[in-house]
Amino acid sequence: MKVRISVQTAPFDLAEEMSRLTGGDVGIGGVASFVGLVRARNRVGEREAEISTLTLEHYPGMTEKALGRIVDTARERWPLQGVTVIHRVGELQLGDPIVLVLTASAHRRAAFESCEFIMDILKTEAPFWKKERLPDGSERWVDARESDGAAAARWLTSP
Amino acid sequence: MKVRISVQTAPFDLAEEMSRLTGGDVGIGGVASFVGLVRARNRVGEREAEISTLTLEHYPGMTEKALGRIVDTARERWPLQGVTVIHRVGELQLGDPIVLVLTASAHRRAAFESCEFIMDILKTEAPFWKKERLPDGSERWVDARESDGAAAARWLTSP
């Protein structure tokens, strides 16, 4: 079982992370992944320019602990052969990757479900905060979304 | 909306496919992916050597049509900004990637669900067949699994 958790300013290399996760383990049948990107907040109107940059702040130390705990919970719940979670911090531009989650399992259902689980719980429990800078130079902290709370809550009741 | 479907013998380049899918579209918030790999059939016993090679046969022409239809159904069902499906054919080795599905959306739930949907339906409707060669040189066609039928069927009833 390979676990890799990283909080970093640098971009990640998807192909390298994939081969690092799967290399040498011929019991892995599938790898599910999710890459979160900095997107324009709203595609209505001046669609290309609604955010100019996004800055990710975090709680150093606690972030890694929280991610480790989320990954441990996923490992208890699904038969996994490897998990990678990489979350970037610092200043990012539109279209930049923010987060990568990779889950490897013998069976695709376990890979898909655990990947979505990790993303949903990360969104509500890992101490990261986004601040947007708009084209006029103003800045604002991004509000938490109720839909993220609902997405996390459904894992409490799923079989 | 970008759609890319390919049936090919060559390996795919995950990072290249990701940037091809997301490049220039700042409305994409997340990309879910699945990579299926040639795995040892059974980890009990002589775990490293149970298959020596896997050969993928397909029905040229129909394969592309079937994949196109599956992708169209996914696009009707979820708000997607891009889909890539690449399926390899020919002779593959243990650990080799077989299939790649990438789905891009503004919202992660749509990306995850559509990616899993495409894999589940592909597994039961796209005309590919696997033949295993065992270490003793014997060959056998892989049997379809009931669990794949069940996985595909659940999309008929989901909301």
Added chain:
Amino acid sequence: MIQVLYFARLRDRLGTAGEEIADPPATLGELADSLAARGDDWAEAFGGKVLMAVNQEMADRGTPLSDGDEVGFFPPVTGG
């Protein structure tokens, strides 16, 4: 005249990847029955679960056949 194609386990069992059939019956089901009646290997090949396609779209026993059609017979798929 129609073109008939066999894939994977079916093709191996039948020893042929396909053939042309000059005067096909009206439906896909009748065609499958006539092929199954050819002899032991054919009966066995068509005795298990066989999927059918007409012009590269999934079809069933009731699907009508027309001149120029491409018909495919194959076992349940195992890709992905």
Added chain:
Amino acid sequence: MIQVLYFARLRDRLGTAGEEIADPPATLGELADSLAARGDDWAEAFGGKVLMAVNQEMADRGTPLSDGDEVGFFPPVTGG
């Protein structure tokens, strides 16, 4: 003595990233209340939804405080 850290919107509102507190109350809830009582900015910062951690684990108002603890206060998280 405990160490108290503020993050994101809270830190901006309070104008400080943290402080040491020599004689903390017995629980996290009492600590939050005493901070909120410091004045307008503090009342406002602690008036919305505030998450709390002790020694880098999520905690709640009932969590006891001990000498040497690291306490974090922050708004609902928005990563991913």
